[in-house]
Amino acid sequence: MLNDALSTRSQVVIVGGGIAGAWLAYRLAQREVRTVLIADDDRAQPLSRAAAGLIMQDAIHCTDRTAPSVFADSSTTQDPRYQARMIERARAEFDALARIVPYGPVGDFVCPLGPTPGIRLGAGDDVVRQVLARFEEHGGTRLRGRATDFVVTGGTCLGVRYEHEGQPGKVLAADVVLASGGFTGLFEDGLGSGTGYLLGTYARRGGCLANLELFNRFALGDLDHRRPLYPFVLEGAHLLRSGEPATELAGDSNDLDVFTRYWIDNLDVPHTVELANGATARLGPVKGFSMGGIASASEPSNIHATGEAEYGMSLDSVAGKPFLSFLARGAELAETLARRATGVSTEDFDAGPPAPPPDNALPAAIQRRIATLQDNRFSVERAHTFLQWCARERVQHFADTESVDLLILAEAYTRAVLARRESRGFFYRPDFPTIDPELDNQITHCRYDTDEDTVHVSLSPVGAAKV
Ligand SMILES: Cc1cc2nc3c(=O)[nH]c(=O)nc-3n(C[C@H](O)[C@H](O)[C@H](O)COP(=O)(O)OP(=O)(O)OC[C@H]3O[C@@H](n4cnc5c(N)ncnc54)[C@H](O)[C@@H]3O)c2cc1C
Incomplete structure (x- = not known):
């Protein structure tokens, strides 16, 4: 891990060292593409490291015939290229991973083999570490730091500004990749600490965000510790609704069934879980996976995305x-980036002054407000009050770009919620509690308007050109 030179040039710079950033970095380094990976794991713990690293066997072996059911999506907003990509590459990529990290079968899944048999939360940590080690063996460079800005001129990104221990740094690169994860850390009932503010930075620099309002929720979560309650954690546990057994939560229907059949009508009823070890916690659905992020083929064209940071x-x-x-x-x-012939621009930029320390109280203030837009408390008026608050806070935080970018993301999310006047999949609006068939296959796109300091949202068909 290097940080000697705070100014670096590289063909590609990747922001984020979870599974998405690590795997891309490894594959690029194998192709001898000069690559720097920068990550801020001290502050934004990668979700990948907390994960079990499980992979579904049917997904590895998917074919034209099976992919539509294996990757089913009742939200109807899936990227049309997603299934073809999985059919073409899933098997070969899994085999390549399994040569680095041994995997073994467990039921319908395969999981990383560890000191004890079976599923282990945290096994993702071993996976990511070993992939990153291979990346470095192939000549890749890792930097510790927090990306703070993209420098964009004439529609091209020249590179990334970052800071490490208060010192500003920069990486000049021909291509920039965001693998900075999702933004479930922006929600009171979201998992992980990643607020996703870099998505706001990307929007501030002219990029387009898609599908922000849609999330996957785990049906059973511990709201006090913000963690999913997997079946093996719930062995011998009691699920209670207002102190009485929550019998309707028994059974093994999937997360979406439980959310739409049970939680939507019970979100404001207190639920608790009593675990076999005597611990108790508030029980409810938790948001575990951002379905939205950077829109496909957005501008600037040399900023790309992978992992949860990407819509798709x-x-x-x-x-x-x-x-x-x-x-x-x-x-x-x-493969795409290795084929690109563009060299690193000769145009330089300064690393900028040291970034002011971010306002650590702001994420919690946003979380509290957004929570009232995600259940029966939602109203259009409340959403507009929040948007006005975001604009006021941006003015107050104008020198602190991380806070500004977080507020842009919060506004983009809220405007996407306002634009989707229906309930669909895990997305719920009490004023429009059912699916609107006219919105089938429609995704939201958000763009930040610097002059007006506001976000514009449009709905357009999956795969269509953006606003
Ligand atoms: C409890 C749990 C269990 C799961 N189990 C599984 C499983 O078994 N199998 C499975 O397939 N999926 C699982 N998932 C889902 C999966 O873990 C995530 O979707 C995946 O890890 C996301 O990977 P990522 O690389 O996109 O993001 P992350 O792993 O979140 O990585 C993001 C990276 O970006 C960095 N970063 C963010 N902002 C900045 C910045 N400004 N500057 C520098 N660096 C930055 C972070 O430090 C981090 O390194 C699970 C999720 C949870 C919550």
Whole structure:
């Protein structure tokens, strides 16, 4: 891990060291593409490291015939290229991963083999570490730091500004990739600490965000510790609704069934879980996976995305699919970037002054407000009050770009919620509680308007040109 030189040139710079960034970096380094990976794991813990690293066997072996059911998506907003990508690459990428990290079968899945048999939360940590080690063996460079800005001139990104221990740094690159994860950390009932503010930075620099309002939720979550409650954690546990057994939560229907059949009508009723070890916590659905992010083929054209930071993987069930999807996407992107002949621009830029420390209280303030837009408390008026608050806060935080970018993301999310006047999949609006068939196959696109300091949202068919 290097940080000696705070100014670096590289063919590709990747922001994010979870499974998505690590796999792309490894595949690029194998192709001898000069690559720097920069990650801020001290502050934004990669979700990949907390994960079990499970992969669904049917997804590895998917074919033209099976892919539509394996990757089913009742939200109807999946990227049309997603299934073809999985059919073409899932098997080969899994085999390549399994040569680095041994995997073994467990039921319908395969999981990383560890000291003890079976599923282990945290096994994703070993997977990511070993892939990153291979990346470095192939000559790749890792930097510790927090990306703070993209320098864009004339529609091209010249590179990334970042800071490390208060010192500003820069990486000049021909291609920039965001693998900075999702933004579930922006929600009170979201998993992980990643607020996704870099998506706001990307929007501030002219990029387009898609599908932000859609999330996958785990049906059973511990709201106090913001973690999913998997079946093996719930062995011997009691699920209670207002102190009485929550019998309707028994059974093994999928997360979406439980959300639409049960939680939508019970979100404001207190639920608790009593675990076999005596611990208790508030029980409810938790948001575990951002379906939206950077829109496909957006501008600036040399900023790309992979992993949860990218729109494109809308799925009703994520069990055992995100890791594999990001392997396939990483391979595809590595191939594309290796073919690009563009060199690093000779135009330089300064690393900028030290970034002011971000306002650590802001994410919690946003979380509290957004929570009232995600259940029966939602109203259009409340959403507009929040948008006005975001604009006021941006003025107050004008020198602190991380806070500004977080507020842009929060506004983009809220405007996407306002634009989708229906309930669909895990997305719920009490004023429009059913699906609107006219919105089938429609995704939201958000663009930040610098002059007006506001975000514009449009709905357009999946695969169509953006606003
Ligand atoms: C508890 C749990 C269990 C799961 N289990 C599985 C499973 O078994 N199988 C499966 O397929 N999926 C699983 N998932 C889903 C999967 O873990 C995630 O979808 C996936 O890890 C996301 O990977 P990523 O690389 O996109 O993002 P992350 O792993 O979140 O990585 C993001 C990276 O970006 C960095 N970063 C962010 N902002 C900046 C910045 N400004 N500057 C520098 N660096 C930055 C972070 O530090 C981090 O390194 C699970 C999820 C959860 C929550």
